Amino acid sequence: MIMRKVRDQPRTTRQDLVNDLKRAGATVSKKTISNTLRRHGLKSCSARKVPLLKPAHFQGHLKFANDHLDDPEEEWEKVMWSDETEIELFGLNSTRRVWRKKKDEYNPKNTIPTVKHGGGNIILWGCFSAKGTGRLHRIEGRMDGAMYHEILANHLLPSVLEWPSQSPDLNPIENLWRELKVCIAQRQPRNLKDLEKVCMEEWAKIPAAVCAYLVKTYRKHMISGAQTVSEGARMVVSTRSIADFTPQASFHIKKCELHRLEEGPSETAVLTREQGLQYYRTMQTMRRMELKADQLYKQKIIRGFCHLYDGQEACAMGIEAGINPTDHLITAYRAHGYTFTRGVSVREIMAELTGRRGGVAKGKGGSMHMYAKHFYGGNGIVGAQVPLGAGVALACQYQGNNQVCVALYGDGAANQGQIFESFNMAALWKLPCIFICENNKFGMGTSVERSSASTEYFKRGDYIPGIKVDGMDVLCVREAIKFAADHCRAGKGPIVMELETYRYHGHSMSDPGVSYRSREEIQEVRSKSDPITMLKERMLSNNMACVEEIKEIDVEIRKVIEDAAQFAISDPEPPLDELCNHIFANDLPMEVRGTNPWVKLKSVS
Amino acid sequence: MASLRCFLRSGKSAVSVVLRREFSKTSPVAVQVNVRDALNQAMDEELERDERVFLLGEEVAQYDGAYKVSRGLWKKYGDKRIIDTPITEMGFAGIAVGAAFAGLRPICEFMTWNFSMQAIDQVINSAAKTYYMSAGAQPVPIVFRGPNGSSAGVAAQHSQCFAAWYGHCPGLKVVSPWNSEDARGLLKASIRDDNPVVFLENELMYGVPFELSEEVMHKDFVVPIGKAKVERQGTHITLVSHSRCVGFCLDAAAFLAKEGVECEVVNLRTIRPLDVDTIEASVIKTGHLVTVEGGWPQYGVGAEICARIMEGPAFNYLDAPAVRVTGVDIPMPYAKILEDHSVPQIKDIIFSVKKVLNM
Numbered sequence: 016m017i018m019r020k021v022r023d024q025p026r027t028t029r030q031d032l033v034n035d036l037k038r039a040g041a042t043v044s045k046k047t048i049s050n051t052l053r054r055h056g057l058k059s060c061s062a063r064k065v066p067l068l069k070p071a072h073f074q075g076h077l078k079f080a081n082d083h084l085d086d087p088e089e090e091w092e093k094v095m096w097s098d099e100t101e102i103e104l105f106g107l108n109s110t111r112r113v114w115r116k117k118k119d120e121y122n123p124k125n126t127i128p129t130v131k132h133g134g135g136n137i138i139l140w141g142c143f144s145a146k147g148t149g150r151l152h153r154i155e156g157r158m159d160g161a162m163y164h165e166i167l168a169n170h171l172l173p174s175v176l177e178w179p180s181q182s183p184d185l186n187p188i189e190n191l192w193r194e195l196k197v198c199i200a201q202r203q204p205r206n207l208k209d210l211e212k213v214c215m216e217e218w219a220k221i222p223a224a225v226c227a228y229l230v231k232t233y234r235k236h237m238i239s240g241a242q243t244v245s246e247g248a249r250m251v252v253s254t255r256s257i258a259d260f261t262p263q264a265s266f267h268i269k270k271c272e273l274h275r276l277e278e279g280p281s282e283t284a285v286l287t288r289e290q291g292l293q294y295y296r297t298m299q300t301m302r303r304m305e306l307k308a309d310q311l312y313k314q315k316i317i318r319g320f321c322h323l324y325d326g327q328e329a330c331a332m333g334i335e336a337g338i339n340p341t342d343h344l345i346t347a348y349r350a351h352g353y354t355f356t357r358g359v360s361v362r363e364i365m366a367e368l369t370g371r372r373g374g375v376a377k378g379k380g381g382s383m384h385m386y387a388k389h390f391y392g393g394n395g396i397v398g399a400q401v402p403l404g405a406g407v408a409l410a411c412q413y414q415g416n417n418q419v420c421v422a423l424y425g426d427g428a429a430n431q432g433q434i435f436e437s438f439n440m441a442a443l444w445k446l447p448c449i450f451i452c453e454n455n456k457f458g459m460g461t462s463v464e465r466s467s468a469s470t471e472y473f474k475r476g477d478y479i480p481g482i483k484v485d486g487m488d489v490l491c492v493r494e495a496i497k498f499a500a501d502h503c504r505a506g507k508g509p510i511v512m513e514l515e516t517y518r519y520h521g522h523s524m525s526d527p528g529v530s531y532r533s534r535e536e537i538q539e540v541r542s543k544s545d546p547i548t549m550l551k552e553r554m555l556s557n558n559m560a561c562v563e564e565i566k567e568i569d570v571e572i573r574k575v576i577e578d579a580a581q582f583a584i585s586d587p588e589p590p591l592d593e594l595c596n597h598i599f600a601n602d603l604p605m606e607v608r609g610t611n612p613w614v615k616l617k618s619v620s
Numbered sequence: 621m622a623s624l625r626c627f628l629r630s631g632k633s634a635v636s637v638v639l640r641r642e643f644s645k646t647s648p649v650a651v652q653v654n655v656r657d658a659l660n661q662a663m664d665e666e667l668e669r670d671e672r673v674f675l676l677g678e679e680v681a682q683y684d685g686a687y688k689v690s691r692g693l694w695k696k697y698g699d700k701r702i703i704d705t706p707i708t709e710m711g712f713a714g715i716a717v718g719a720a721f722a723g724l725r726p727i728c729e730f731m732t733w734n735f736s737m738q739a740i741d742q743v744i745n746s747a748a749k750t751y752y753m754s755a756g757a758q759p760v761p762i763v764f765r766g767p768n769g770s771s772a773g774v775a776a777q778h779s780q781c782f783a784a785w786y787g788h789c790p791g792l793k794v795v796s797p798w799n800s801e802d803a804r805g806l807l808k809a810s811i812r813d814d815n816p817v818v819f820l821e822n823e824l825m826y827g828v829p830f831e832l833s834e835e836v837m838h839k840d841f842v843v844p845i846g847k848a849k850v851e852r853q854g855t856h857i858t859l860v861s862h863s864r865c866v867g868f869c870l871d872a873a874a875f876l877a878k879e880g881v882e883c884e885v886v887n888l889r890t891i892r893p894l895d896v897d898t899i900e901a902s903v904i905k906t907g908h909l910v911t912v913e914g915g916w917p918q919y920g921v922g923a924e925i926c927a928r929i930m931e932g933p934a935f936n937y938l939d940a941p942a943v944r945v946t947g948v949d950i951p952m953p954y955a956k957i958l959e960d961h962s963v964p965q966i967k968d969i970i971f972s973v974k975k976v977l978n979m
Contacts, residue, residue, distance in 0.1 A: 343722065377755035384753040391721050391758070396745050402711050403746055406718020413674070413700065413724060420722075436711025443706070597752045598790055600759035600814040605893065607790075612931035620756065 017048065018055060026062070092230060095149065096188045097142035102196065104135050104210055135207050139214060143191055145230040147223030153211050187229040194221060263287040264557045268491045274474045274481035274511075280498035284490035288559045291550065294336065294489050295560075296568055298328040298547045301352045303576045304361050305520075308351065308368055312524045316584060317368045320382050320395075323520040324352040329546035330453055330514050331356045333492020334421060338500055343411065345391040345404040346423040348383040349453075349518075353423075357390035361575055365583035373586040379597065398424060398431030401450065405437040408448035408509070419447040419503045421496070427458020429472050438476050438509070445508035449499045450476065452513045453486065459522040460531045473513035486514030487544045517544070592617070649834050656826040658800035659689050662807040663727065665839050667697055670725060673811060676703040676716060677729030677766075686731050687767065687826055713739035713764070717746045720762040720816075727811065730766035733782045733820065747816035748791030763810045765819035768796070769863065769914045770952060770963055772824065779952035781915030783862065786818040787891040787924070793845055794891040796820040798866040800830040802889055805843025813845060820891075822864045848895035850902065854884030857908035857973055860899055860925055862888040865912045865964060872969040881973065891921060896928050903934040909942035910972050914963055917946040940976050945969055 016039070017032050029045040036043055049059065113125045120126075142149035198217040204210040266284050273279045305325040311317045324331070331352035334344070346353050354364050359375050367374030367385055375385045383395045391407065394400035404422025411418040424434065429452050441448045452472040456463055463470045473481035480502070484495040492514060499510045517540045521528025528537070554560040595607040595618035607616045653661070667673050679686045681694035681704040694702040705712040709730065716728035730736045736743065747760045769781040786794045793815055797803040803821070810817040835841065851866060852873055859869040866887045873883035884902050888895065903909050909929060911922035922944030929935055929942055948962045973979075 345718075376753060376757070379755045380753045386754040386757045391718070392754075394746075396741055399714060399741055399746055402714020402742065403718035403721065405711075406715035406720075407722040408718075409715055410719045410722035410724045413719070433708075433710040433714060436706075436708035437715070439706055439708065440711055440715060444703075597754075597756040599793070600751055600756070600761075602815070 017051065021052065021057060092145040094230070095142050095144045096186060097140065097149075098186055098188045098192070099138055099140045099154065100192045101136050101138055102199065102210065102214060104204065104207060137207055137211055137214070141188065141191070141218065143188060143221075143226045143229075145227045147226050148191070148218055148221050151215055151218045153214075190229055191221060191226070194225070259558075260288055260560065261558045264553075264559060266490055266553065268488060268494060269485045271485075271491070271495060272473065272483040274471075274476075274483075275478075276480045276482065279482055280484075280491075280494040284494050286490060286553070286559070288554075290336070291554045291559050292564075292568070294332050295547065295550055295554065295565070296572065297335075297356065298332050298489065298550065299569060300361065300572050300575065301325075301328045301331065301355055302547060303572055304355065304364065304579070305351060307576050307580050308365070309520065309524070311365075311369065311580065311583070317382075317524075318370075320348065321368065321524040322349040322382065322522065323524070324349050324518070326519040326540070326546075327453060327455060327486065327516045328352060329489040329492055329550075330486045330516050332546075333486075333489045334451070334496050336489070336493040337496030338419065338421060341389065341416075342418050342500070343389045343391070343404075343407045343420040344423070345394065345400045345407065345420065347397065347400055347425060347428060348393065348395055349425070350383060350385060350393040353390065354385045354387065354393065357387045359385060359387050359390075361579040362582050365579045366586050369583040369586075370588060371583060371586035372589045373582065377593070378589040398428040398433050400424065401428070401431070401434045402437045404450075405441045405446055405448050405509075408441065408446040408503075409444065411447050412444070417504055419449060419500050421449045421451060423451045423453055425458060426452060426454040426456065426463050426470075426472060427461070427466065428452075429454075429475060430467055438479055438511075441509040442476075442479050445506060447503035447506075448509040449496065449503060450479070450509060450511045452511070453516055454513055455516050455518045457518075457522070457531065460526065462531065471513075473511055476509070476511035479509050479511050481511040481513065483513045484515065486516030487546045487549065489546060489550055596620070649837075650831050651837065652829045653800045653804075653832045653837075654827055654829040655797075655800050655803045655821075656687065656689055658804040658830075658832070659807055659821065659826075660691060660693070662804045662811075663690065664693060664696070666808055666811040667693065667701060669839070670811075672723065672725045673727065674701040674703065674719075674724060675727045675729065676705055676712060678705055678707055678731050680704060680729050685729075687823060689821075689826070690729070709735050709738035710742060713742040714746060716762055716764075717742050717760060717816075720747070720760045721750075721758060725761045725811065727763045727765060730764065732771075732778055732823075733766050733768040734778050734780055736764065736766070736782065743786070743792070743816070743818070744789055748789050750791075751815070752791055759814050760816050761814045763807075763813075763817045763819055765807070765810075765821060767823040767826075768820035769822055770824075770947070770959075773954060773956065773959065774952075775954040776951035781820075781913070781947070782818075783820055783891050783913070783915055784920045784924075786820075787894075787921060788919075789892075792816055792818055792892060794818040794820065795845055795889065796862040796891050797843075797889065798825070798863055798887050799828075800832055801836050802843060802849075802887070804832070804836065805841055806845065806889060808840075809842040809845050812842065817845070820863065825864055825867075828867075843889065846890045846893045846895060848889055848898040849887045850884060850898065851887045852883065852885040854882040854906065856881050856883065856906055857910065857977060858884045858886060858899070858902040858906045859910050859912060859969065859973070860886045860888060860902075860922075861912040862891060862921065863914065865914055868964065868966050868969060869912055872966045872973065875966070875970060876973060879979075881977065881979070883973065888921075894924065894928070896932065899925060900929070900932055900934040903929060903942075904937045907937050907939040908976050909938065910945060910969070910976055911942070912945045912964055912969055914947050916949050917944055918949065920944070920946060922946055940978070943972055943976055945972050 020032065020035065021027050029048045032048045033043060033045055115125045138154040139151055140154055141151040195214065195217055199213050202213045204213045263285055266286060268282060268284050270282050271279045302325050305323045308317060308321060309323060312321050335356040344353060344357060351364055355361065363373065363375040364385065367376055367378065367380060368382055370378045370381065372378055383393050385393045391403060401422050401424050404420050408420040411420060428434065438450070454463065454472055458466050469475060473483040482495055482499065485491040495512060499512055502510050519537060519541065551565060555562065595616045597620065598618050600620055602620050604617055604619045607618045609616050663675065675690060675693065680690045681702040684691040690702065713728055716726040719726050743764060747762055750758050750760050768783065770779040783794065783796055786792055793813065795806045795810060795817060797806045807819060810819050852870060854873065859873065861869045866885065869885045873885050876883055884906055886899060886902055911925045913921045915921065917923065926942045926944065945964045945968050947964065950962060952962055953959055
C-alpha cells in the first residue's frame with residue numbers, strides 16, 4: 016500500500032505514510048517506513064530541480080534532438096556553445112560536506128555562513144567549442160537582445176543553431192558552468208570584483224580536453240536527454256498527438272553476403288511508424304505466446320512435442336512483411352510463429368497445443384500440424400516440407416498466378432537429400448520457390464560444425480543464387496525476402512536464403528538447451544541481439560514511438576495471451592464421436608474398426 | 621495339364637465368347653482394349669476433362685512412358701501437363717503432393733512400385749495423413765500409380781508387391797485393377813477422387829486385351845472405389861483375389877467346373893477400403909474360402925481377409941478353415957524355373973480348393 020502511494024506521489028512524506036497506515040489500523044514508526052521502502056530499492060533523495068517545461072517545450076526538445084541525431088561528430092566540433100549564468104558570491108555553488116562527529120553540527124568549524132541573497136552575484140556570458148573554452152564576458156545589468164547581438168558580433172559566430180527554449184539538458188555548456196562553480200567555491204572570493212577575477216582565471220584553466228569530451232559525448236546526452244524528457248513527461252503524454260512522432264525513418268541495414276548474384280537486397284530500409292508498431296506487436300505477441308506455452312508445458316497442460324520459436328521472431332515477421340497474404344509458406348515443426356503470422360489467432364494456436372476442440376486443427380494435429388490458408392504447416396518429418404514447398408511453387412507457376420512459395424527448413428535439415436532433389440527440380444523448371452534455411456546454429460544438440468561439411472547454407476544451392484541475411488534484424492529479413500520474391504516473380508527461378516538467427520529455448524521442451532551451448536552465449540544474444548529489443552530501440556531513438564505507447568502495447572498483448580491461455584485450458588477436449596472423422600475428403604460416411612471387432616466407429620468427411 | 625495350357629491360351633477368346641452373348645442384347649460397338657490402352661485412354665480423358673490434372677514421373681513425357689502407358693500424351697498436352705522428372709522419387713513425389721496441397725490434381729507415376737520406397741514418407745506422412753491432421757482443412761487429391769508385384773525375370777529388387785504395405789495405412793485408398801474395365805474405370809475414379817490413391821497396376825497385364833462395351837467406353841464411366849466385383853458366380857467355394865491372380869482364379873474355376881466344382885470368383889478391385897460385405901455374402905453362400913494373391917503371406921492381403929471373416933458373421937457359415945494362396949516367402953529369384961515356382965500358379969489354386977473342399 017505504501018509502495019503504491021510513493022509510486023504515484025514520490026514526494027509523500029514519511030509522516031503522511033505513518034498517518035495513512037494509522038487510519039488503516041497499523042501503527043508503525045517513520046523508521047519502519049524508511050526501512051521498508053529501502054528494502055524495495057527506494058531511497059530518500061533530493062528532488063532534482065529542473066526547469067518548468069510545458070508541452071511546447073517537450074516538442075521543441077524532441078524535434079531538436081531528432082533533427083540533429085544523425086549529425087556526424089565532425090559537425091558538432093564546429094559548433095560554438097554559449098550561454099549565460101549567474102554566479103553568487105556566497106551561493107550554493109558546491110556541495111557542502113564536512114567531516115564531523117555526531118553532535119558537532121554547530122561547531123563554527125563545521126558551519127558555512129550564509130548571507131541573504133547569496134551576498135550578491137555576477138552574470139557571466141561564456142562560450143566554448145570542442146577546441147576549448149572561448150571568451151568569458153561579465154554582463155552588467157540584465158541581458159537584452161541588443162547586448163546579446165553585440166556579444167555575438169564580437170565573437171564572430173558564423174551561425175546560430177535554432178535552439179529549443181528551457182533546455183539546459185541540451186546545452187553542454189551547463190557542464191562547464193558546474194565545473195567553474197566548483198573551482199570558484201574552493202577559491203573563496205571575498206567580494207564581487209574578486210569573484211569576477213577568479214571566474215576569468217578558472218575559466219581559462221579549464222582544459223581543452225574536457226571541452227572536446229563534452230562535444231564527443233553530446234550525442235549520447237542528447238538521446239538520453241530526449242528520452243528523459245519523454246519519460247519524465249508521463250503526465251504530459253495525454254497531450255501528445257501522433258503529430259509529435261516521426262512518421263517514418265530510413266535505416267542502414269547489414270549488407271548481405273551474396274552467392275551468384277551481382278546485386279543483392281537494398282542496404283537501407285524505410286520503416287513507417289505504423290509498420291514499426293505492427294512489427295513490434297506481432298513479434299512481442301509471438302514471444303509472449305511461446306513463453307506462455309513453455310509455462311503450460313511445464314504444468315503438463317501441453318504434452319508431447321513443443322518446439323519453441325522465441326529468439327527467431329524477426330524471421331517470421333520479416334518474411335511476412337515482405338510477401339503477400341496470397342503467397343504461400345511452409346515450414347518444419349518450429350511452427351507456432353509462422354502459424355500466427357499466417358493468420359491463425361493466438362487462441363486457436365494455444366487451444367491446439369492443449370488439444371482442445373477450439374484448436375485450429377480441432378485438437379487432432381497438435382504443435383506440429385497447424386494449417387491455414389496458404390500455410391501448409393507445421394511438418395514433423397525433417398526436410399519433407401521442402402519438396403512439398405517446391406510443389407506448391409509448381410502449382411503457382413502452373414496456375415500462372417504470380418504467387419511465390421516460401422519453403423523453410425533448419426540447419427539440421429539442410430543436409431537432407433530431398434532438399435537437393437528439390438533444388439534440382441526447382442532450378443530446372445524455374446519454380447517460384449524461395450528456399451530459406453533458418454540457421455539457429457544447432458540441429459537439436461548438434462552444432463552446425465559437427466553436422467555439415469559446409470556451413471555456408473546460402474551457397475548450398477550451388478547453381479541457385481543465395482543470400483545470407485541477419486535473421487535478428489526484422490528489416491534485414493524484410494528487404495531480403497522482398498528481393499527474393501521479386502526474383503522469383505520475374506521468372507528467374509528459385510533462390511536460397513540463409514537467415515542467421517538464434518533460439519533461446521532448447522530444441523524442444525525436453526531439451527534444456529545448455530548441454531551443448533553455454534548460458535553465457537544465450538545471455539549474450541539476449542542482451543546484444545534480441546530482435547524485439549533492436550526494433551524497439553530503433554523506434555524510440557528515432558521518435559517513432561514513446562515508451563508509454565510500447566508499454567501499452569505490452570499490456571494489451573499480455574491480456575491477449577492470458578485470454579488465449581484461459582481459453583486453451585478451459586475449452587473442452589474434442590468429442591469422442593469425432594475420433595474417426597476427416598479420414599477422407601468429400602466421401603460418404605464410412606465405418607471404421609475400433610480397437611476390437613465389436614466397436615464399429617463412424618467416420619464422416 | 622495340357623488341356624489347362626490349351627485353355628489358358630484360349631483364355632482371351634473364352635472371355636470374348638462370354639461377352640459376345642451379351643452383345644446381342646446391347647448395341648454393337650464393343651472394342652478390344654488392352655490394359656495399357658485402357659489406362660492411357662483414361663488418363664487422356666481425365667486430362668482433357670480437368671485442367672488441374674497433370675502427369676509427372678520418369679520418362680512419362682518424351683519417352684512415351686517406360687511401359688508406354690502414357691504414349692502420345694506429351695505430344696497432345698505438352699510440357700506443362702506431362703512432366704519428365706529426374707530420377708529423384710522422394711523429391712518429385714513430395715513436389716506432387718505439394719502441388720495437390722495447392723489445388724492441382726497430380727498423377728505421380730513410379731516407374732515401378734519398388735521405387736516408391738524411396739518416397740514412401742511423402743506418400744504416407746505428407747499425403748495420407750494430412751487431411752486428418754488438419755481436421756479437414758487440407759485435402760490431398762493425388763494419384764500415385766505404377767506397376768506393382770512380380771514381372772518376368774526382373775529379380776528380387778523389382779518384384780515386390782506393395783498391396784499390404786499401403787493397404788495398412790488409414791488415409792489412403794489403395795486399388796488394384798485386374799482387367800481393362802477395372803483399369804479404365806478405377807483410374808478415372810481415382811483421378812476424380814479428392815483423396816490420395818495408390819493405384820497398383822501389373823506389368824504383365826498391360827498387353828492383355830479385353831472386350832469393352834460401349835457403356836464402359838463412355839467418358840464418364842467410373843468403377844466405384846471400395847466395391848468388389850463378383851466375376852463369376854459359384855456355389856461351392858469363394859475365391860477372393862486381386863490384380864493378375866483374378867485371371868488365374870477364373871482359369872482355375874473353369875477347370876474345376878469340369879469336375880463339378882463351381883467357384884465364385886470375387887475380384888477385390890480395391891484393397892483399401894476393403895469390401896468385406898461382398899466377401900461375407902459370398903462366404904455365407906458357399907461356406908468355403910480361399911484367398912489368392914501374388915504378395916508374401918505374412919501380414920498380407922489374404923491374412924486380413926481371413927481375420928475379417930473370423931471376426932464377422934460369415935465365420936459361422938464356414939465349413940472349413942479359410943486358406944491363403946500366396947507368393948513364396950522369399951525374395952524373388954531370377955532363374956525362370958525358380959521364378960515360376962515363387963508365384964502362385966493355377967495348379968496351386970486348384971490344389972487348395974480341393975483341400976478345402978476335402979476332395
